[in-house]
Amino acid sequence: MDLSEIDNLHVVLHAPTPDALARARNNAVNLLKDAPQANVRIIVNSKAVAATLDDPNSETDAITWVCPNTLKNLDRCVSxxxxxxxQGAVSELVKMQSEGWFYIRA
Structure with missing residues (x-):
């Protein structure tokens, strides 16, 4: 089966490090090429939050969600x-998986 044939495809890419963020961004772009109907989110926490804020990405920032706990610890804000x-990234990831999202650790 081709991914473009799957209805209601929900994928969450978890990126806790700068390297994982780079992989998640590439994975998201590639997945959306194969399955443009997919609902894809990148969730960043830990060290990936600063990397997200310091290195914007026009292709993936619109689908990127930032952990409020890490943001507060860094005393930074998003635009x-x-x-x-x-809620915190881990809590959100648990919730999303319980709702049927496919979890991928980038």
């Missing part, structure tokens, strides 16, 4: 199109 999660 659009980046978004802040309503």
């Amino acid at each position: 659009a199109p980046l978004r802040v999660l309503a």
